[in-house]
Amino acid sequence: MAHRCSLHCIAPPDVLLRIVREGDEAAREAALRTLALDHTFRQARAVSAARTSLVGPVARVVGAAGGKPQRTIYDQKESETPTPGKLARAEGGRAVKDPAVNEAYDGFGDTYKFYWEAMGRNSIDDQGMGIIGLVHYGHAYDNAFWDGEGHMFFGDGDGQIFTRLTKSVDVIGHELTHGVTQYTAGLAYQGQSGALNESLSDVFGSLVAQYAKGQTADQASWLIGEDVVGPALAPALRSLKAPGTANPHDRQPADMDHFVVTADDNGGVHTNSGIPSHAFYVAATTIGGQAWKEAGVLWYDAMRDPRVTANADFRTFANATLRAAKQRYGSTSDQAHAVKAGWDAVKVRCTLPTG
Amino acid sequence: MSDDGLRLTLRRTGGLAGLAMEAELDTAALEPGDAAQVRAAVERALAQPPAATPGTGADRYQYNLIVRRGADRHELTFGEAAVPEALAPLVRRLEGLARPAP
Numbered sequence: 001m002a003h004r005c006s007l008h009c010i011a012p013p014d015v016l017l018r019i020v021r022e023g024d025e026a027a028r029e030a031a032l033r034t035l036a037l038d039h040t041f042r043q044a045r046a047v048s049a050a051r052t053s054l055v056g057p058v059a060r061v062v063g064a065a066g067g068k069p070q071r072t073i074y075d076q077k078e079s080e081t082p083t084p085g086k087l088a089r090a091e092g093g094r095a096v097k098d099p100a101v102n103e104a105y106d107g108f109g110d111t112y113k114f115y116w117e118a119m120g121r122n123s124i125d126d127q128g129m130g131i132i133g134l135v136h137y138g139h140a141y142d143n144a145f146w147d148g149e150g151h152m153f154f155g156d157g158d159g160q161i162f163t164r165l166t167k168s169v170d171v172i173g174h175e176l177t178h179g180v181t182q183y184t185a186g187l188a189y190q191g192q193s194g195a196l197n198e199s200l201s202d203v204f205g206s207l208v209a210q211y212a213k214g215q216t217a218d219q220a221s222w223l224i225g226e227d228v229v230g231p232a233l234a235p236a237l238r239s240l241k242a243p244g245t246a247n248p249h250d251r252q253p254a255d256m257d258h259f260v261v262t263a264d265d266n267g268g269v270h271t272n273s274g275i276p277s278h279a280f281y282v283a284a285t286t287i288g289g290q291a292w293k294e295a296g297v298l299w300y301d302a303m304r305d306p307r308v309t310a311n312a313d314f315r316t317f318a319n320a321t322l323r324a325a326k327q328r329y330g331s332t333s334d335q336a337h338a339v340k341a342g343w344d345a346v347k348v349r350c351t352l353p354t355g
Numbered sequence: 356m357s358d359d360g361l362r363l364t365l366r367r368t369g370g371l372a373g374l375a376m377e378a379e380l381d382t383a384a385l386e387p388g389d390a391a392q393v394r395a396a397v398e399r400a401l402a403q404p405p406a407a408t409p410g411t412g413a414d415r416y417q418y419n420l421i422v423r424r425g426a427d428r429h430e431l432t433f434g435e436a437a438v439p440e441a442l443a444p445l446v447r448r449l450e451g452l453a454r455p456a457p
Contacts, residue, residue: 143370148411178413270373
């Protein structure tokens, strides 16, 4: 059944789109058919993900073909009201005077483009869900967060810990990826599943930045938040390359021997995320080239693996990345060995499936 | 509540940075009127402790407020989206004093 190919198709949507734009008539027809089928399957998957999710869909654009984000930015004017404030910029609207509004709009654009072109995903829920940002949240608020109900909030920082949080495309990618995780694996925000949830946000946040800059794995900084940390957290929030070294307060472990048991932060979700994040770094740099093309796609496969459920631990996720590597490249491929090397480096025991 | 001073420790963890912050306040060091307001707010919160329901979303703050009065010790844990109304001004005030935890 040829059309089944669209589920695990080797040709990603960006290649198919290029064929649609530039290919001859027959190739165009075939690519359009595949894209349409692929969209149907992805829609079915997202619907089932949305069903099991805690919250309903938000601002869904039903039947949209994909490829274009639907962004809305609101100005909270330093209030901590949890609902959208004054409309500041809607999709297609011109740039405004306020840089926070434009940074959020552009960062969402970069993140949407990354997920669409590199992963074949149409927004947060894969159905073209609206991307909503609330900027200037709170007074000197040192944080950005995803509320679980379709909104991303960005503070202005106090100038010491953080500066304006919209300045960082990897932070914007981090927050939007929390939405993607909610609509895929639905990883519970506690303990190992919570640390995986955090790690995926750092991995894909970093990939969004690398994609926007056209960097290869060895050119990338693998740092999170370089553009938004204040003097207290300089030079960066976290490092996927060398967990625990990003700033003087960074306590991230780089392997399971140093896993941190704590009641803080939902069981140290921003601390133990260093372990799976470093596994990704090792896998991506071992494969080489642009990290989103192979390592990133394998991690995205694992996020959507039905065996990776809400309470998945590191090992379950590691096994899912190895199954994905086997399916895409074969169990003896360089990619499969690189992924295994990543998990070995952080001492997460997992098995490379053979056959 | 007796006139004994309350010693408060607020610990805030989580957030995008995952940075633990701590602040302390001893009502014995405050003006009498201010101390009475703080004690009343804490008293109200202890009488109706917040439910330990897991919050939704990601990168939100988690708060632990430890209240010591003589040999008594109470601990309240709540998420950023569920700060008890009586405590909101006190939490904000303590956050203003908070420093990264060692």
